[in-house]
Amino acid sequence: MQVFFCLSRIECSWQLKKILHGYRHILKQRLHSCPDLVSFMVELKTILEIALKNTEELHIQRPPEYYSCLVRDLEILGWNKVAYVDTSLTTIKLKAEDSCGRQHLITLKLNAKYPTEPPDCLVDFPVQFAISWMPQNSLIDIHNQFLAALESLKEFWDAMDEIDGKTWVLEPENPTRSATTRRIAIGNNISVTIEVDPRHPNMLPECYFLGADHVVNPLRTKLNNNMHLWDPKISLLQNLKDVLEIDFPSRAVLEESDFTKDCGICYAYRLDGTTPDQVCDDPRCGQPFHQACLYEWLQGLPSSRQSFNVIFGECPYCNKPLTLKSSMKKL
DSSP states (O other), rough: HHHHHTTOOOOOOOOHHHHHHHHHHHHHHHHHHHHHHHHHHHHHHHHHHHHHHHHHHSOOOHHHHHHHHHHHHHHHHHHGGEEOOOSSOOEEEEEEEEETOEEEEEEEEETTTTTTTEEEEEOOOOOOOOOOOOTOHHHHHHHHHHHHHHTTHHHHHHHHHHHHHHOEEEEESSOOOOOOOOEEEEEEEEEEEEOOTTTTSSSSSSSEEEEOHHHHHHHHHHHHGGGGGTTSOHHHHHHHHHTTTOOOOOOTTTOOGGGGHHHHOOOOOOBTTTTTOOOOTTTTTTOOEEEEHHHHHHHOOOTTTTTTTEEEEEEETTTTEEEOOOOOOOO
């Protein structure tokens, strides 16, 4: 399912594009981190509501009390915790550091009724962040709740940082703090995609192996046979090593080129941020392809046939039978 979103993009009218202009980074994060289409549509609806609300409120005259209250709240909070304030004093970014020294930002969109009504909060989190608010609250209360939420996600980010630092992560290329998936290189054209639960990061994640069947089937067998060895008291990465009985390629020893191979159709490694994730099952071939490239190739062959979302054809290199499960769709 992660492939689905890596290959997706949002198309809309110019009016809607203008409204969402300031939210492109957030939309991109959500598009890559949501586990399915329904989850993303819920996120999109929330972002649209915030964007429309803020667009309308740009034209609302704010009373003098709004500005005096906001400046007072900023001074009480401390300007050292403020990363950005726009010229209209309607958008504020606050910064915070978690107990491991990681830097984080929270974006606040304030409406004209602040502080009677809370600001909209946008964060780079893998889970929903909602603030508890009363009219007597201020920015320092939001900042404190933000800090508490950061600490609740400490174990998740510790686990993901260890994977990012000690293995070769193929996708996402530049993971955000909200990203819960990692595609980790195991060997030449062999990888595993894990989906980590941010609330329980040291529990066994969902694992999807990518590569030729004769290589990944033994890994699936090891995973099934060794699940009972999983120990939540040790790190996610060490558990994966123990259960799969492997050592992941190390950044300290190997270069990315040591275990990556260009797509056999477009002759590139990265295509729109994705890497080759389809491999010919014939051990004598093993040529990798981008799903998008292979999909278009097979669709153009008169000998290929399709049944629902599965295309049956031949490898462009060795002509051996090849099957592709297609998730090529547009939002």
